[in-house]
Amino acid sequence: MSQHKQKPRVSFEELKRLLREKLGGDAELLRGGWELIGDVLVLQLPGELYRHRYVIGETALHLHPRARSVVVRRGISHELRYPVAEVVAGERNTLTLHRENRCVFRVDPCRVMFSCGNQGERMRMARLELRGERVLDMFAGIGQFTIPMARHASPEKVVAIEKRPDTFELLCENVRLNRVEGVVEPLLGDCREVAPSGFADRVVMGYFFSPERFLGTALEALRSGGVVHYHTLAGKRELDAEGERVLGLIKELGYRGRVAERRVVKSYAPGRWHVVYDLEVG
Numbered sequence: 476m477s478q479h480k481q482k483p484r485v486s487f488e489e490l491k492r493l494l495r496e497k498l499g500g501d502a503e504l505l506r507g508g509w510e511l512i513g514d515v516l517v518l519q520l521p522g523e524l525y526r527h528r529y530v531i532g533e534t535a536l537h538l539h540p541r542a543r544s545v546v547v548r549r550g551i552s553h554e555l556r557y558p559v560a561e562v563v564a565g566e567r568n569t570l571t572l573h574r575e576n577r578c579v580f581r582v583d584p585c586r587v588m589f590s591c592g593n594q595g596e597r598m599r600m601a602r603l604e605l606r607g608e609r610v611l612d613m614f615a616g617i618g619q620f621t622i623p624m625a626r627h628a629s630p631e632k633v634v635a636i637e638k639r640p641d642t643f644e645l646l647c648e649n650v651r652l653n654r655v656e657g658v659v660e661p662l663l664g665d666c667r668e669v670a671p672s673g674f675a676d677r678v679v680m681g682y683f684f685s686p687e688r689f690l691g692t693a694l695e696a697l698r699s700g701g702v703v704h705y706h707t708l709a710g711k712r713e714l715d716a717e718g719e720r721v722l723g724l725i726k727e728l729g730y731r732g733r734v735a736e737r738r739v740v741k742s743y744a745p746g747r748w749h750v751v752y753d754l755e756v757g
């Protein structure tokens with residue numbers, strides 16, 4: 476084991492302190508913390524610090540006891556959510572195994588989105604009482620919601636749809652690693668084309684870019700009403716209005732609904748929240 480692996484837990488503030496010695500006042504620009512996904516440490520840097528990314532990466536790598544690689548993420552591109560990310564220190568291969576809530580996720584933070592900020596929502600999905608329920612996860616990713624539900628909430632079945640073939644491969648591997656093959660049926664394709672209709676008691680719409688485009692598919696997937704977990708982005712003062720707007724869309728599509736619960740999942744950008752509405756649809 477290398478020396479830095481034996482160090483005790485460290486804080487992001489400690490990284491800042493070390494960087495002050497190397498970068499002077501520029502270190503003050505560092506903010507937002509870091510995320511450890513498996514043994515890959517993910518940092519987001521403000522543009523002004525980007526030119527220092529290798530120094531920051533090496534410093535973080537030697538400081539963090541569990542990091543094998545350090546990745547700088549600059550954003551997400553494309554509707555299929557490709558991270559714009561670069562390995563700035565340590566091993567180039569960033570395929571890793573992330574453990575959380577007695578689930579394991581094979582994930583490559585340079586290729587697919589895995590947000591530590593969504594952990595609370597993954598835990599909430601795991602705590603649902605789903606005995607006897609059929610669930611449709613329309614945007615399954617690597618199984619961020621599918622796996623905790625299947626492992627902990629006892630659904631009868633989860634159909635998990637993912638459009639990107641490389642992400643789908645990870646989803647299938649995670650189904651095997653978590654031994655939920657008997658419960659989860661992964662489906663490759665666009666959810667608007669491959670989602671079963673009249674199947675689900677609950678639909679998870681974990682994708683927040685113009686999710687209204689997919690609402691019709693979600694409603695048709697319900698067998699006789701049920702719950703739709705509708706994720707979206709909204710301004711802090713728009714939360715009520717956004718709920719009303721979605722209920723209006725549901726009505727236009729010929730269904731009746733109500734907001735049973737609303738949760739802020741995380742802050743997404745200044746003044747913008749990632750929100751989930753639990754919609755009861757009749």
Ligand SMILES: C[S@@+](CC[C@H](N)C(=O)[O-])C[C@H]1O[C@@H](n2cnc3c(N)ncnc32)[C@H](O)[C@@H]1O
Pocket residue numbers: 554555556588590593613614615616617619620636637638639642664665666667680681682
């Ligand atoms: C941001 S990830 C979210 C994964 C997970 N639901 C979560 O919230 O953590 C969204 C996933 O939806 C997939 N996706 C996007 N459009 C899709 C579509 N039309 N049909 C199926 N999957 C889609 C993307 O490839 C990506 O893996």
